[in-house]
Every structure is written in structure tokens, then in C-alpha cells.
Amino acid sequence: MNYTLHQLLVFLKITQTQSITKAAEELHLTQPAVSIQLKNLQDQFDIPLTEVIGRKIFITDFGKEIAAAAEKILNEVHAINYKTLAYKGQLIGRLKITVVSTGKYVMPYFLSDFLNQHPGVELVLDVTNKSMVIESLKRNEVDFSLVSVLPENMQVESIELMKNKLFLVGNREHQYSGELHDNSILEEVPLIYREAGSGTRQIMENFIKQNNMRVIKKMELTSNEAVKQAVIAGLGYSIMPLIGIKNELSNGDLQIIPVKGFPIQSIWNLIWLKNKSFSPVATAYLKYLQQEKSKTIQEWFGWYGQF
Structure with a gap:
């Protein structure tokens, strides 16, 4: 077996998105590059990892087991990286955020300085529509979500970012x-x-x-x-x-x-589940936002007031 971490990462993303196209978008790769990585991984197994019916890709039972193993391996790799940085006294860990699709024009500007200050923080940012954003928050899969319409019948806390x-x-x-x-x-x-x-x-x-x-x-x-x-x-x-x-x-x-x-x-709000237990990274990011929000708006969105 000569599979690489990159192949495992690509395959895991395919299983999560159920799509080579979406996996390519989220990994910032071309579709042919993702297809090649999938083929190279498949060539190392006699049992199919996927099957294509019509134009849709399906993950076989064997493929699902390999994906679960791949996720464990990749998590262990992240843990090694985090431990190395921890010994250097750096803030380490993952920051997971879901963002409604138009929020992609907003959220990066409220993240860039924080990530530059803390190179040990890994960002996992998922851009999708509001219903999927709320669902991921409800399942407690993320630290924060960016929305312009607050969810109903859900106990959340929030910080206003901008209009x-x-x-x-x-x-x-x-x-x-x-x-x-x-x-x-x-x-x-x-x-x-x-x-x-x-x-x-x-x-x-x-x-x-x-x-x-x-x-x-x-x-x-x-x-x-x-x-x-x-x-x-x-x-x-x-x-x-x-x-x-x-x-x-x-x-x-x-x-x-x-x-x-x-x-x-409406208002762009960063929201989180009420009474959520934050990781050190999430706690640090919330503190950063409270202190730097106004500066970020002035620096990047000064033009906004002209309309």
C-alpha cells in the first residue's frame, strides 16, 4: 500500500460531499485532479471504493469503511501537528465555521488577522445555504455560523458583525x-x-x-x-x-x-449554540472579534456607507 495523506483527504472529501465537483471546489482543486487522486487510491484496492450510476457517484460499503479509517488517520496527523505547536506555546486547534453563501464576501475579512496572529489555528470554513448552515449548527458540528436571518425556535447567542x-x-x-x-x-x-x-x-x-x-x-x-x-x-x-x-x-x-x-x-450575525462549551481557539476568536470588529469594518467596508 502506497496511498498518500493527500489521497485520503481527497477521498474523504468525496464521501462527505457525494460529488467530485463539490469536493474539488472545497479543496480548491480542479475536477481532473480530484479524479486522478481517486483513481490512484482505487488502484491500490481490489474492491471498489465507489460506483457511478448515471452521473451520480455512490460510496460502496467498503469505501465507507476506508473513509472512516482515513478520517481517523487525518485526525491523528492533525493531533501531531497541534502537539508540536503546543510545545512552542502557540494557540492550536481547529476553528469550524459555517457561512451562508453571500457571507463569503464578509467572513474572510473578520478572520484574516486572527489566523495570521495564530498560525497554529486551522480554519474549517463551509459555505452553503442558510438551511444547511443552521442544520450544522443544530448538530453541534461547528463553533460558529454566520447568518443574516436569525434562526427561529433555536436557542443561540450572537455577536453582530455588520449591516x-x-x-x-x-x-x-x-x-x-x-x-x-x-x-x-x-x-x-x-x-x-x-x-x-x-x-x-x-x-x-x-x-x-x-x-x-x-x-x-x-x-x-x-x-x-x-x-x-x-x-x-x-x-x-x-x-x-x-x-x-x-x-x-x-x-x-x-x-x-x-x-x-x-x-x-438585516444584520450579519455570528451565532453559536447557547451554553456551548468553547475550545480555547473558539474562545480566543470570540474575544478577538469583540475587540477588533469595528477596526475590520472601518478598514475593509468603509465603502459600504456610500449606498
């Missing part, structure tokens, strides 16, 4: 005047929605419901980037978080349409 502003946006094909439009404009334009379970969609639907609107739902897409590209291509309009469209506004691909009642505002 989340959402605007009606379109591409540049039709030039709107600078005058403030009545919110009935939402009933006149085809709207592009995020998928069910998205925090952005929930905020959007709440606004439409509160104002008793009958809107034209053009399509539903599963990521903020997909919505953005569809709007740029002229397929419709959408209510989007400002945080994710800065570059497109600057280069003229998108325009904010001034509408009464906008921006819709």
Missing part, C-alpha cells in the same frame, strides 16, 4: 432615472429568486409578503453568483445583497434601481 443591505438591481440595458420609484415596480419586472432555504430569498419574500405584492417570478437559481450573472445577461432583475456586487457596480455591469423602502436591511 446587510439589499437592493433591487438590474443590468445596464435599461437606464432608470435617479428618481425614487414606488415599490410597485417589483410587480412590473421579472424577478430572479435564490433557491428555497436561502437567507436572501427569505428576506426578499418577507418584503414582498409584507407589501402584498404580486410579482413575476422568472426563475430560481442556486447561488448568488448564478443570480448575478443572470441579471447581467438581462434575464431579469433581483434583490441582491450589496456586499456581493461591489465590483459589478463599479464596472457598470449592474445598476441599483432606487426604490421606496430600500435598501432592505
